[in-house]
Amino acid sequence: MKYMLIMRATDESFEAFQDVDFNEILEAMGRFNDEMIQAGVLVAAEGLDDAADGVVVDYSSQPPVVTDGPYGETKELFGGYWILDVASKEEAVAWAKRAPMAGPGSKCEIRRVTSIDEFPQDNEWIKKERAWREATGQL
Numbered sequence: 001m002k003y004m005l006i007m008r009a010t011d012e013s014f015e016a017f018q019d020v021d022f023n024e025i026l027e028a029m030g031r032f033n034d035e036m037i038q039a040g041v042l043v044a045a046e047g048l049d050d051a052a053d054g055v056v057v058d059y060s061s062q063p064p065v066v067t068d069g070p071y072g073e074t075k076e077l078f079g080g081y082w083i084l085d086v087a088s089k090e091e092a093v094a095w096a097k098r099a100p101m102a103g104p105g106s107k108c109e110i111r112r113v114t115s116i117d118e119f120p121q122d123n124e125w126i127k128k129e130r131a132w133r134e135a136t137g138q139l
Contacts, residue, residue, distance in 0.1 A: 002043060002113035003092035007079040010105030014077075017103065028100035036084065036095065047080035076107070083113060 017025070036042035048054075054069040082099075086092050089112065096108045116133065119126045133139040 001088065002083055002085050002115075003089065004111050004113055005082040005084065005092065005096050005099065006109040006111065007047075007081060007099075007101065008076045008107040008109055009079050010076050013103050013105035016105075025100075032098065032100050033082075035098070036082070041084045041086050041091075041095065043083040043085050045080070045082040048078065051077050076105075 033042060033045055036045075051069045056067045056069070058065045058067065082095075084092055084095055086095070089110065092110050096110055099108055101108060116126065116130055116139070121127070121130075130139065
């Protein structure tokens with residue numbers, strides 16, 4: 001089963017990391033990523049650029065409204081993610097507990113990634129996506 005570990009942080013946690021040497025952060029994350037690579041569970045991992053450079057597309061109205069970051073009432077921001085292929089949610093939790101993310105406001109949300117096999121296989125769009133995944137080596 002695949003699980004996404006989502007790095008979430010608040011303004012407070014981003015502020016706390018302003019004084020931390022970036023090389024220390026790279027070293028800690030690098031060691032953690034390497035542990036997951038060596039264990040054979042890491043599928044993907046990416047960090048995200050500063051939220052101030054992002055945008056939000058709000059579908060509450062038509063046409064959708066696009067707002068540039070930073071975002072006014074945001075309590076937490078998504079800072080990056082790992083995708084792990086593990087045997088259970090408990091194993092994903094165990095890996096998340098080891099992530100080098102200590103600090104005020106830092107959290108890791110864990111969500112299972114659904115498989116294409118869980119959708120109706122007779123659906124036209126699922127068939128097209130499955131063909132695309134097979135053609136690109138994703139299945």
